[in-house]
Amino acid sequence: MTRAAVATSYGGPEVIEIVDRDLPEPSDGEVLVEVRAIGVNPFDYKSYSGSFGTDATKLPIALGSEASGIVVAVGGAAVGSGGPIAVGDEVVVSGKNGTYADGILAPARFVFPKPAALDWNVAAGVLAVAGTAYDTLESVGVTSGDTVLVHGAAGGVGSVVAQLALDRGATVIGTARQQNHDALRAFGVEPVEYGDGLIDRVRAAAPHGVDAAIDTVGTDEAVDVSLELLTDRSRLVSTAAFDRASKDGFLTVGGPESMERRRLASPVLLEQAGAGVFEVTVAKTFPLADAGKAHAELQSSHPRGKFVLIP
Template sequence: MTKAAVAASYGGPEAIEIVERELLEPAEGEVLVEVKAIGVNPYDYKSYSGAFGTDESKLPIALGSEASGIVVAVGGSAEGPVGPIAVGDEVIVSGLNGTYAEKIVAPARFVFPKPADLEWNVAAGVLAVAGTAYDALESVGVKSGDTVLVHGAAGGVGSVVAQLAKERGATVIGTARAQNHDALRAFGAEPVEYGDGLLGRVRAAAANGIDAAIDTVGTDEAVDVSLELLTDRSRLVSTAAFGRASSDGFLTVGGPESAKRRRLASPTLLEQAGSGVFEVTVAKTFPLDEVARAHAELQSAHPRGKFVLIP
């Protein structure tokens, strides 16, 4: 048995329960991982909020999609994306449903080696944000010499977008609250504050115009400003404004092509994270038992960076 967090009903964080879940021995091609840290993402609370429907047959909903930990058992031959997996390996599990637990059984295809220089807490939250950031950059073809507008550039995904865009040789203009502007400057981005007058501030910061825009917040302001500045709507991608994308004809991340792109890029992204090409900030940690509080705080104003659960 293992302690795990599930959503027993649809609604707010009060729907979450800590339960004892049966833990099967790993089958051929699976591994048993003792979890050290668990990444928390907005999708986790959206999954039981009703945003994706309220099908009662899907309850209880196992929560979480990423974690870091140590392999404690291997079922037969387990070949991960970058090679064989053995007992004692320090790993990252990404893309597997139900990682809010003390121990998890994971098919090897979801298991990646943890870079030695990444702490457990950082490793638990790196691939979801880095994969989304990479996917967004690839979607709009960001390259050296581009000027890129990043909405929500101080957030989990946005901060990695900014750093990876700079790594590609792009100029980055990022929207953020004033208190996060120093962090953006440290990433090499030019910060601008969102809110009334954003269009004028971006124009002033981008003397030669904007070549691409990546929206990680999903507000009408972010979309409207991007559409006003871009001549090619195929160079605007959003991780959140799905309704506007459908009506206004720009790109979003997600779907089979995005999943494939992220999966193939994961080993390289982990190497880059381990070598310091980009960093993921951990804002706060919570015990697994306090997952409901973590979800409540994540939905309100909170410090810059990822939330992480500790079993």
């Protein structure tokens, strides 16, 4: 038996309820994980908001796609990216629906070794943002010597995009609110303010031009400025501006190819996080029972970093 948070109907955070669910013994190739922490992401509340439709046959909707915990049972030969999985292993689960629970049954392919240097809360929130960040960088081929404009560079995905781009040897210009500029400078990013005059501020910060742009906010401002600065729009990718991308002919991420690329990169990304190549900040933790409250706060002005649920 496990306690799980699910959306029982479509609407706002008030539709989330805590329910009891049976957990069968793991079949061959599956593992049972006792959850220590759960990552919260914007997709979690979008899944029941009506953004993707309101098909009643999909209710109740299991929430969440990432968590950290300890393996408590293994079915047959369960082999993950780090080799055979054993009872007692500290792991990260990513890409498996329904992680808002105190126990998760997951196929071994979604289970990755947790680096000892990462605490439970950070480990639970790493792969959704890092996988997306890696995906964007690969999509536009960021490499050493590039100057990269990152829109939303202080956000969950944007901050990891910036750090991984710097690790590749790129120069990074990052758009952010003034209050986040010092944090970006600490990473090595040149911050610029959103709003009127953005393109002039970017040109001043990158007098030799911009080679690639990564948009994590989806605003017309981000898209328009990027298109004007770039000579090759195939080097613009967005995680959010899907309508503009179909109209203006630049890249987006999030399809099946993206998901597989992120899964394959997950072991390396976890190693990099454990080694301090990039950091993911945990802004706030909530009890699992307060998942609705976490979603409400995540949709409003909130501290920089990830929200995490604790079973």
